[in-house]
Amino acid sequence: MQILKQMKQFMEPQSVALIGVSRYTGEGAFNILENLLSYSYHGRIYPVNPSVSEILGVKTFPTVTEIADDIDLAIIATPRPLVPRLLKECTESNIKSAVIVAQGFSDANDEESKQLQKELTDIVKDRQTRIVGPNTFGTANVFTNFSSSFVKIRMKKQPTGVICQTGVFFIGFPEMTFVGKGIDLGNACDISFADSLEYFANDSETKVVAMHIEGMQDTRNFIDTCKRISPKKAILALKTGKSEQAAKAAQSHTGSLAGKKEVWEAALKQSGVIHVADLEELIDLTRTLSMLPFMETPKIGVITITGGLGVMAIDACQNSDMKIDKLSPSTKRLLDTMSPSWLNIGNPVDIWPAMMTSQPPIKPLIDGLRVLLSDPQIGAVLFIGAAFDEKWGGGLCQLLNELAATYKDKPLACCIYGPYTDVTIKELQDAGKVVGFTTPERAIRALSRLSEYSQLRSRL
Amino acid sequence: MQILKQMKQFMEPQSVALIGVSRYTGEGAFNILENLLSYSYHGRIYPVNPSVSEILGVKTFPTVTEIADDIDLAIIATPRPLVPRLLKECTESNIKSAVIVAQGFSDANDEESKQLQKELTDIVKDRQTRIVGPNTFGTANVFTNFSSSFVKIRMKKQPTGVICQTGVFFIGFPEMTFVGKGIDLGNACDISFADSLEYFANDSETKVVAMHIEGMQDTRNFIDTCKRISPKKAILALKTGKSEQAAKAAQSHTGSLAGKKEVWEAALKQSGVIHVADLEELIDLTRTLSMLPFMETPKIGVITITGGLGVMAIDACQNSDMKIDKLSPSTKRLLDTMSPSWLNIGNPVDIWPAMMTSQPPIKPLIDGLRVLLSDPQIGAVLFIGAAFDEKWGGGLCQLLNELAATYKDKPLACCIYGPYTDVTIKELQDAGKVVGFTTPERAIRALSRLSEYSQLRSRL
Numbered sequence: 001m002q003i004l005k006q007m008k009q010f011m012e013p014q015s016v017a018l019i020g021v022s023r024y025t026g027e028g029a030f031n032i033l034e035n036l037l038s039y040s041y042h043g044r045i046y047p048v049n050p051s052v053s054e055i056l057g058v059k060t061f062p063t064v065t066e067i068a069d070d071i072d073l074a075i076i077a078t079p080r081p082l083v084p085r086l087l088k089e090c091t092e093s094n095i096k097s098a099v100i101v102a103q104g105f106s107d108a109n110d111e112e113s114k115q116l117q118k119e120l121t122d123i124v125k126d127r128q129t130r131i132v133g134p135n136t137f138g139t140a141n142v143f144t145n146f147s148s149s150f151v152k153i154r155m156k157k158q159p160t161g162v163i164c165q166t167g168v169f170f171i172g173f174p175e176m177t178f179v180g181k182g183i184d185l186g187n188a189c190d191i192s193f194a195d196s197l198e199y200f201a202n203d204s205e206t207k208v209v210a211m212h213i214e215g216m217q218d219t220r221n222f223i224d225t226c227k228r229i230s231p232k233k234a235i236l237a238l239k240t241g242k243s244e245q246a247a248k249a250a251q252s253h254t255g256s257l258a259g260k261k262e263v264w265e266a267a268l269k270q271s272g273v274i275h276v277a278d279l280e281e282l283i284d285l286t287r288t289l290s291m292l293p294f295m296e297t298p299k300i301g302v303i304t305i306t307g308g309l310g311v312m313a314i315d316a317c318q319n320s321d322m323k324i325d326k327l328s329p330s331t332k333r334l335l336d337t338m339s340p341s342w343l344n345i346g347n348p349v350d351i352w353p354a355m356m357t358s359q360p361p362i363k364p365l366i367d368g369l370r371v372l373l374s375d376p377q378i379g380a381v382l383f384i385g386a387a388f389d390e391k392w393g394g395g396l397c398q399l400l401n402e403l404a405a406t407y408k409d410k411p412l413a414c415c416i417y418g419p420y421t422d423v424t425i426k427e428l429q430d431a432g433k434v435v436g437f438t439t440p441e442r443a444i445r446a447l448s449r450l451s452e453y454s455q456l457r458s459r460l
Numbered sequence: 461m462q463i464l465k466q467m468k469q470f471m472e473p474q475s476v477a478l479i480g481v482s483r484y485t486g487e488g489a490f491n492i493l494e495n496l497l498s499y500s501y502h503g504r505i506y507p508v509n510p511s512v513s514e515i516l517g518v519k520t521f522p523t524v525t526e527i528a529d530d531i532d533l534a535i536i537a538t539p540r541p542l543v544p545r546l547l548k549e550c551t552e553s554n555i556k557s558a559v560i561v562a563q564g565f566s567d568a569n570d571e572e573s574k575q576l577q578k579e580l581t582d583i584v585k586d587r588q589t590r591i592v593g594p595n596t597f598g599t600a601n602v603f604t605n606f607s608s609s610f611v612k613i614r615m616k617k618q619p620t621g622v623i624c625q626t627g628v629f630f631i632g633f634p635e636m637t638f639v640g641k642g643i644d645l646g647n648a649c650d651i652s653f654a655d656s657l658e659y660f661a662n663d664s665e666t667k668v669v670a671m672h673i674e675g676m677q678d679t680r681n682f683i684d685t686c687k688r689i690s691p692k693k694a695i696l697a698l699k700t701g702k703s704e705q706a707a708k709a710a711q712s713h714t715g716s717l718a719g720k721k722e723v724w725e726a727a728l729k730q731s732g733v734i735h736v737a738d739l740e741e742l743i744d745l746t747r748t749l750s751m752l753p754f755m756e757t758p759k760i761g762v763i764t765i766t767g768g769l770g771v772m773a774i775d776a777c778q779n780s781d782m783k784i785d786k787l788s789p790s791t792k793r794l795l796d797t798m799s800p801s802w803l804n805i806g807n808p809v810d811i812w813p814a815m816m817t818s819q820p821p822i823k824p825l826i827d828g829l830r831v832l833l834s835d836p837q838i839g840a841v842l843f844i845g846a847a848f849d850e851k852w853g854g855g856l857c858q859l860l861n862e863l864a865a866t867y868k869d870k871p872l873a874c875c876i877y878g879p880y881t882d883v884t885i886k887e888l889q890d891a892g893k894v895v896g897f898t899t900p901e902r903a904i905r906a907l908s909r910l911s912e913y914s915q916l917r918s919r920l
Contacts, residue, residue: 027851028821080802103813107767109804151848154879166768171846174881174898214771245784246774252804253767278901279772307567307713308626311674312739314706324705342540344569344712353563361488386631388611391487419614421634422882438634441738 006130007199009097010139010191011181013072013146015044017064017095019086020078023052030150032075033058039145039155044069064089075138075148077101083134084119091129098124098131099138099148106187106255107135117255121189135254136186137167140179143205153179158432159207160290161200163193165214165254175425175436176283181206187255188216194225201229208290210282211237211273215247215256223271230272231460234289234453237273238282239264274453281445288435288446292411294454297379299323300447301331301372302348303365304384305355309415309440310348313382316444322451324348327375334371338364348384366399373407379454380411380447384440387420397427404433411450415443466590467659469557470599470651471641473532473606475504477524477555479546480538483512490610492537493518499605499615504529524549535598535608537561543594544579551589558584558591559598559608566647566715567595577715581649595714596646597627600639603665613639618892619667620750621660623653625674625714635885635896636743641666647715648676654685661689668750670742671697671733675707675716683731690732691920694749694913697733698742699724734913741905748895748906752871754914757839759783760907761791761832762808763825764844765815769875769900770808773842776904782911784808787835794831798824808844826859833867839914840871840907844900847880857887864893871910875903 021033033047033055046069047055050062061067064074064086074090076083080102090098105117117134124131132138138148142155149170154177162169162182172178181203183196193216200209209229216222226235241250241258250258268275274289276282298321304310314324327335327347335345339354349372354364365385372381383400387393396416404412415437416424425436437443481493493507493515506529507515510522521527524534524546534550536543540562550558565577577594584591592598598608602615609630614637622629622642632638641663643656653676660669669689676682686695701710701718710718728735734749736742758781764770774784787795787807795805799814809832814824825845832841843860847853856876864872873895876884885896897903 104800104802108802110802113802151846164768166766168766168768168846168877171848171878173877174879177879212768214768240768240771240775242775243778246771246778249767249771249774249806249808252806253771253810278776279769279899280901306626306628307709308624308628308672308674308700309739311700311706311709311713314709315700315702316738318703318706340564342564342568342570342573346709346712348709350713386611386628388631417628417633418631419634419637439739441740 003195003198004202006096007195009072010099010132010183011141011199012144013043013097015046015069015072017046017048017067017071017074019048019064019074019076020082021047021049021055023049023055025056032077032148032150035147035149035152038152039147041146042144043146046071064095065093067093071095072097074098075101077150080104080116084116084123087120087123091123091127096128096130098129099136100131100134101136101138101148101150103135105134106189107253109252117187117189124190131190132183133186134189137170137184140170140182142180158290159205160286161203161206161209163196163209164212165256166212169212173283174422175429176287178210178286192216192218192222194218194222197225197229197235201233206233208234208236208286210286211235212282213237213239214241214250214254215258217257219259219267223267226271226273231457235273236276236282236285236289237268238276238279239268272456274449280442284437284442284446285449287429288413288450289453291432291435292413292450293409294457295379295411295447295451296454297377298451298455299325299378300380300382301327301375301378302382302384303351303368303372304348305352305365305386306384307350309384309417310350313348313384313440313444316441317448320444320448322444322448328377331371331375335368338367362395362399369403373403373410373412379451380413382443382447383412383414385414385416386418387416387424388418390420390423393420393424394427397424397431400428400434401431411447413437413443413447415440463655463658464662466556467655469532470559470592470643471601471659472604473503473557475506475529475532477506477508477527477531477534479508479524479534479536480542481507481509481515483509483515485516492535492608492610495607495609495612498612499607501606502604503606506531524555525553527553531555532557534558535561537610540564540576544576544583547580547583551583551587556588556590558589559596560591560593561596561598561608561610563595565594566649567713569712577647577649584650591650592643593646594649597630597644600630600642602640618750619665620746621663621666621669623656623669624672625716626672629672633743634882635889636747638670638746652676652678652682654678654682657685657689657695661693666693668694668696668746670746671695672742673697673699674701674710674714675718677717679719679727683727686731686733691917695733696736696742696745696749697728698736698739699728732916734909740902744897744902744906745909747889748873748910749913751892751895752873752910753869754917755839755871755907755911756914757837758911758915759785759838760840760842761787761835761838762842762844763811763828763832764808765812765825765846766844767808767810769844769877770810773808773844773900773904776901777908780904780908782904782908788837791831791835795828798827822855822859829863833863833870833872839911840873842903842907843872843874845874845876846878847876847884848878850880850883853880853884854887857884857891860888860894861891871907873897873903873907875900
């Protein structure tokens, strides 16, 4: 079967068999059937459990072979010794796609584990069935309310595709529900990073692909695939297992061969992938690249209610191509008229003195943001301000979202401090137009990588 | 007046005169009198405003000279041209401490500004009055419900002292209400970093001092003071204004001479100060050093519900002295008995497989944490886990706080992911026993600096 069609069965199944679903439900039961019902999954569900006749009101089947319908995807979640037989039954039932959730294969320590993983690949070798996993959360697609994850995930539509080797990315982070669509490759015994990239490259619902890589077999094919896709879609990669010790840990996590750090760095760079240093940068860049337009020039305009964080923003530009340069004379003139005469208007623009002498205080801030957003010499605008209280935070969100809607070709980011930072950044995230950070350094790092990628794309 | 007594008037005033307090109150008025009343400040308050006879039910005085009481601290918050005369009145009324909030002195651009700042220092030169500021939020002390800040601050008792050059630190950050006690030096025309350090060195309510430095005049005295104090109290420093351009911005923010980056780095290191790279590290280390005991050995034990983030924790140790070493045979044996036979128990300890086969699932996690916390070869324990939902997050907090109370000489940190991360980390922060992070890299960076400082202290 052609890979795109195959991947669609994993990512957009119309019908699923849940093999080994438990009769236990409720908190702490991690019941995938219960999860699917709670999401209102769009497709047809066939639980398989030989011990009971129904679970949560849904009829169960003793084996997958007794389901009369065509099944796009089987999800096998049983203890490992049962898996080979159940996978075989899937192939016999003409099921072409299987997620194997169970652990204890190449991620494990004992002799049996390697043997078991080999059994799986042997079973599908001459057949058309393909495997995601084992040792995986499987796939997720919030656009069809589907996930094979046994931990309930949040269904929030966003243009982010994730390819990972841990279920952590399905569960998400405070600043980001990671998955719009996701695939956890786990031990990656069959379906690979390259296969998954093919899917996202052709998926109009995905704008950015974020990868978490512990290791892989066929790096050549992977790199070639990245090279082909990266000019069309932003691809981010966090490569873990960098030191020898971490590589060993990766091997006992997903059985992955981590490979040399330097080789990976060079290969990812060469293939147009945005290589990030750590988890925080992956989160920040996924948010930034999925929400903001490209930067036409690397010069940014900063407007701040505190000079102190403005200085930190400049410090953060030091090791990047980003510039917080002098303002153009016309922009400076416009800003000068708003501020006390003693204030030296520069970039960052310190807007607090103007706010302190205006009624309402917010007016010079709005005007100042408009001036910077309109300046064609400025490639992106960073606003630094506080969420003093809930109302102030809410007001900022409204203001920033409205400006982003008006100036929609200019990236607008913000750095928020104060007690209502979390709420404010989440509200911006939900609106999807302005990206928020908790420190100037994180904001500048993200804008700087956006600038780099924008330049790459503009040269094509 | 001896400096300690002087600093106590700034930090622990029994009586304050609010010179230039506005009659406008309510949201957006930034009224310091209103703030003090809302905190239930422990001392006596004397508003000064010649235009009205009372504000918010408190009698006002036309000038500071007409207040019959002894005033510990005057807070001058008027436009800049009025400041010299008002400061003079303070000296005439025998007031020894003045916070000057007004902007537009050495932070400004025009000729008049430098002249005005010189006037201030001339006024106090041969007198006993000392100045904090100008261009400042002044001081804060949550132990007496006091702050001169015109932005309302949160009163949360914590053993953190802040010396800064921006009011941002009084307002705080999502993961941290920064100030237990704070002093914003602003332009620092008189009271200096060294003066402020003397106060915190002798203050039993302060465990950690966090500094935000843009620049200063007398660096020699500062460095000597740091050298003397750092072996007794942890001092953190974020030095901003590193590049030439940032230094210029610092000059127009607080009139500070930023100095050379390399010189600062060497001087801070030499003086036992913990020099941080950015704002996030300052926040993380302030939390870590104020909450956790010292580490007796640099080896940490990691217990995780996800192997993926465990690998990232090892990666993060690469450029530090921290070690996630092999477990001792006895500890490994204890953990082996809890886990499926196929699992290769290492460090990080992957506890999820044990949790999946236990009832209740939390039991192996508690037992595993106890095993690591009891191991004398392990200097600190890092737990990596998810806050899947509010209840799960709350349960984790209770569990971790109880363990920290039992093993109170062993630092316990955690890395939390999932949708309830924010709430969970804040709850831990409020309890003050376990420090929480959003990524493994941040957790390891903080533990690594805790380890460094612990070694320094143990050598004394």
